[in-house]
Amino acid sequence: MRRASDPLVRLAGRVDWLELVVGFACNCRCRVCSSGFLDPRTRLSNDDLAAWLGRGRKLGATGVWFGGGEPTLHEGLPRAVERALNLGYRRIRLQTNGLRLAYPEYLAALRQAGLTEVALSVKGWDARSHDDMLRRAGAWELLGRAAAHVREAGLQLEADVLLTNPLLSRLPRLVEDLARRGVERLTFWLVSLHGAPDDDDVPALVPPLGRLRRPLREAFARAARCGVAATSLHTPPCSLAPEDRDRYLHAGRYRLLVVVPGNDPFLAEESPMERGEHPAEPCGACAIREGCLGLRAEQLRLFGTAGLAPVAAPPRRRAAAGASPPRPSGPGDGTSGRTPERNRRPRRRA
Numbered sequence: 053m054r055r056a057s058d059p060l061v062r063l064a065g066r067v068d069w070l071e072l073v074v075g076f077a078c079n080c081r082c083r084v085c086s087s088g089f090l091d092p093r094t095r096l097s098n099d100d101l102a103a104w105l106g107r108g109r110k111l112g113a114t115g116v117w118f119g120g121g122e123p124t125l126h127e128g129l130p131r132a133v134e135r136a137l138n139l140g141y142r143r144i145r146l147q148t149n150g151l152r153l154a155y156p157e158y159l160a161a162l163r164q165a166g167l168t169e170v171a172l173s174v175k176g177w178d179a180r181s182h183d184d185m186l187r188r189a190g191a192w193e194l195l196g197r198a199a200a201h202v203r204e205a206g207l208q209l210e211a212d213v214l215l216t217n218p219l220l221s222r223l224p225r226l227v228e229d230l231a232r233r234g235v236e237r238l239t240f241w242l243v244s245l246h247g248a249p250d251d252d253d254v255p256a257l258v259p260p261l262g263r264l265r266r267p268l269r270e271a272f273a274r275a276a277r278c279g280v281a282a283t284s285l286h287t288p289p290c291s292l293a294p295e296d297r298d299r300y301l302h303a304g305r306y307r308l309l310v311v312v313p314g315n316d317p318f319l320a321e322e323s324p325m326e327r328g329e330h331p332a333e334p335c336g337a338c339a340i341r342e343g344c345l346g347l348r349a350e351q352l353r354l355f356g357t358a359g360l361a362p363v364a365a366p367p368r369r370r371a372a373a374g375a376s377p378p379r380p381s382g383p384g385d386g387t388s389g390r391t392p393e394r395n396r397r398p399r400r401r402a
């Protein structure tokens with residue numbers, strides 16, 4: 053019998069998905085990422101992966117998401133995918149920069165092991181912007197090859213798109229480009245300063261919430277025209293057009309337990325990456341506050357609450373954000389997974 057002090061006791065019955073941050077090693081050095089501060093040798097061992105996969109199933113998880121760092125650099129990944137399949141996970145997801153998936157033999161090994169879906173991290177709108185953000189020449193080209201191979205392999209293909217200031221105006225066209233490449237689902241993630249990225253230019257990449265509404269309106273509309281599902285994370289409903297508010301994903305809807313090497317496991321919505329503040333103005337009078345994780349501290353610090361207003365009533369055409377949530381396809385990230393800020397408390401990065 054589990055002791056009352058077992059930290060997992062509180063999670064029983066609250067978990068659908070397990071995210072395993074397999075390690076901090078990466079083959080890119082993204083401007084918005086804190087990995088420059090993290091030890092790339094820090095990782096979950098093969099035994100850790102096996103143990104957590106077992107624990108996840110006992111807690112009720114039926115989906116597992118492998119993230120990082122860059123999870124394809126962990127040599128135990130194919131084995132862990134196979135173990136997940138044998139343990140009864142129905143959805144086995146890989147979140148990746150796509151570099152290694154450009155090589156069909158490696159992707160074939162993962163597919164053979166049981167991988168069901170791939171989420172590619174997209175941080176630019178073309179080769180120059182994407183490669184610059186990743187600080188890795190050729191990354192966009194490899195991403196494109198990865199997308200083609202994933203589709204050829206018959207796996208579900210998603211994209212996690214990082215919302216930055218320069219990308220916003222290009223987002224609608226990027227949506228069409230990704231749809232042409234066979235992406236079936238898009239998740240827009242708002243860039244964050246969380247985790248202290250090592251690039252002084254990063255704060256200029258963070259758009260104020262008040263700038264999101266129009267480009268996201270157009271992006272959601274184009275995604276719909278292309279038959280691609282689209283949602284957004286870290287974009288409070290008041291920052292979206294009324295007809296888009298049900299696109300907002302409250303991280304708690306994933307029922308996602310995150311395991312990061314060297315830290316205690318945590319539910320995604322407990323991360324400072326996800327949970328923000330509810331200032332009296334505008335949140336005090338907001339009708340959907342319960343379904344909103346609030347405003348990130350950096351947004352409040354940089355921009356205040358300009359352009360935001362409380363939501364007076366649930367949108368009419370669809371269910372209100374937080375009242376009858378859309379079922380998330382699965383956890384995703386526009387950047388790649390979660391890493392702790394300087395390896396202290398569990399954090400997510402973007």
Ligand code: SF4
Binds near residue numbers: 342
């Ligand atoms: S609770 Fe606050 S941040 Fe969330 S939608 Fe309402 S006003 Fe916006």
